[in-house]
Structures are given as structure tokens and as C-alpha cells.
Amino acid sequence: MTDNIQPIGPRLNEPAPAFDAPTTHGQKTLEDYRGKWLVLFSHPADFTPVCTTEFIAFAKKQDEFNAMNTKLLGLSIDSHYSHIAWILNIKDKFGVEIKFPIIADLSMAVAQAYGMIQPGASDTAAVRATFIIDPEGVLRAMVYYPMNAGRSVDEIHRLLLALQTADENHCAMPENWKPGDEVIVPTPKTPQEAAARASEGYNTVDWYFSTRAL
Structure with missing residues (x-):
């Protein structure tokens, strides 16, 4: 009876789940990014080493994403104040400024809507999920990494460029x-x-x- 099986999480080439969430740059909604590409990415927790390397990599490449009409938006199931403290720590200890917003998803509402919670990995932390959403709000790509292996920000950049080029040509x-x-x-x-x-x-x-x- 496969007709009754409901998919978990979002699906490619369909509208990305809407959200209205507090971030380190104020309240943000999916609609705020209309007309731009969005890279939404989750991490398991603040103040963890693998996540720190990923955020540093995203920060160093942010100007290149901006040049592609693309905004970055992070997320974890941590508090707003934890995010602020982590951002300040990264600047102090690594000399890198995190300029993109981070969603504080304590309710796990956004994480659940996007399928970021994978029970086989953790019931209380988001895995390393990355979603590319186009200017019309359509989900165009999603990539999942496990807890113990950092994602490649260069590959996410390459994938975004490939999508944009394919659309244009x-x-x-x-x-x-x-x-x-x-x-x-x-x-x-x-x-x-x-x-x-x-x-x-x-x-x-x-x-x-x-x-x-x-």
C-alpha cells in the first residue's frame, strides 16, 4: 500500500518549506530571500570543532556567494546567545568574522520541516544538511553529511554555479x-x-x- 507512504522532509524541484525564525541578524523568513539564491545549512552544535571549520570556510567564501546573488543562512538547535558567543569566539580565536545569520532553532521547527533531524544519527541535533533554494523559493539541491565528516564548501559553491549555469544555458x-x-x-x-x-x-x-x- 505504497500510496499511503508520506515523504519525510522536502523534495527537489518543489517549494522549499517556509520558515519564520529568529537569527543572529533578527527575524528571518524564507520570503525575505525571494529574488536571490539561498544556501541554508545546518550544523550539529555550536562550539564543536568540525562545525567551526565549516563556518570558517563558508565565511571565507561569502564574497564569492554574494557575487552569485546568493545568501548564506546557518542553523543549529542552539540558543540565540550560544550563536552569538560562538561567533565572537571564532573571531577571537581564528580571526574570522561570521557575517551571515544563524537560525536559533530550539523548537526544532525548521530542522523538522527540512528533514535535518536524522534519528539514526541524533534525535536532538541537526546533521550536516545543505539546501540550495532558487530565487523562486524552489528547492533545487540538498546534500547530507554525517556528524563526523565535514562538508566541502568548495563543492557547494561548484554545485550552485553549475545549477545557475545550467538554468541560464x-x-x-x-x-x-x-x-x-x-x-x-x-x-x-x-x-x-x-x-x-x-x-x-x-x-x-x-x-x-x-x-x-x-
């Missing part, structure tokens, strides 16, 4: 695509289109696999 991206690499041309949808593909000027290996430069 109506194409798909090959494995580990980076600027300057060729992109994948959409696959023909009819036998007639497939037969014509070789003569269309792309770098065609076979009718279903063609690439082009941007």
Missing part, C-alpha cells in the same frame, strides 16, 4: 563540471531528432551524448 552539467568545461546538450526526444543530431555541429559521441562549449 538550458543544458546539463557533466561530472565535476567547472567553468570552461563543455556542457551536455539535451538528449533528442524523437527518432527524427536523434537521426539529425550528428549534423547539428555539437561534439557528438552518439545520438544521446553530445557536448558543446559555452
Whole structure:
């Protein structure tokens, strides 16, 4: 009876769950980010070493995200005052200023809506989940990491750039695509289109696999 099974958490290419939450930059809602891309990411706890390395990495790359019309928003199931103390500690001990807001999700409302709570890992802490939300509020990508392995901020940046480039150029991206690499041309949808593909000027290996430069 699979018809009765309800999915847990958000789903790709559907509206991201709305939220209205206190942050270190005041109250924030999903609607506040309309017209911009948003990288929403959770961490298990303040004042923990792996999370500290991730926040430092996000902070160092924030200008690059800003240049891509993208805002950063952190989250953990910690208090507002814990977030403030941690931010000050990172600046004092590591010399890095955290300029993006952090949601204080003590009620776990946002974490539950986004499926950040994974009972196999913890019932009281959010795993290392990352969500990329587009300017229309649609969830475009989500990546989960375990508690004991830090995520790659460079990969999140690369994924965001690939999504934006694919949207702009109506194409798909090959494995580990980076600027300057060729992109994948959409696959023909009819036998007639497939037969014509070789003569269309792309770098065609076979009718279903063609690439082009941007």
C-alpha cells in the first residue's frame, strides 16, 4: 500500500518549506530571500570543532556567494546567545568574522520541516544538511553529511554555479563540471531528432551524448 507512504522532509524541484525564525541578524523568513539564491545549512552544535571549520570556510567564501546573488543562512538547535558567543569566539580565536545569520532553532521547527533531524544519527541535533533554494523559493539541491565528516564548501559553491549555469544555458552539467568545461546538450526526444543530431555541429559521441562549449 505504497500510496499511503508520506515523504519525510522536502523534495527537489518543489517549494522549499517556509520558515519564520529568529537569527543572529533578527527575524528571518524564507520570503525575505525571494529574488536571490539561498544556501541554508545546518550544523550539529555550536562550539564543536568540525562545525567551526565549516563556518570558517563558508565565511571565507561569502564574497564569492554574494557575487552569485546568493545568501548564506546557518542553523543549529542552539540558543540565540550560544550563536552569538560562538561567533565572537571564532573571531577571537581564528580571526574570522561570521557575517551571515544563524537560525536559533530550539523548537526544532525548521530542522523538522527540512528533514535535518536524522534519528539514526541524533534525535536532538541537526546533521550536516545543505539546501540550495532558487530565487523562486524552489528547492533545487540538498546534500547530507554525517556528524563526523565535514562538508566541502568548495563543492557547494561548484554545485550552485553549475545549477545557475545550467538554468541560464538550458543544458546539463557533466561530472565535476567547472567553468570552461563543455556542457551536455539535451538528449533528442524523437527518432527524427536523434537521426539529425550528428549534423547539428555539437561534439557528438552518439545520438544521446553530445557536448558543446559555452
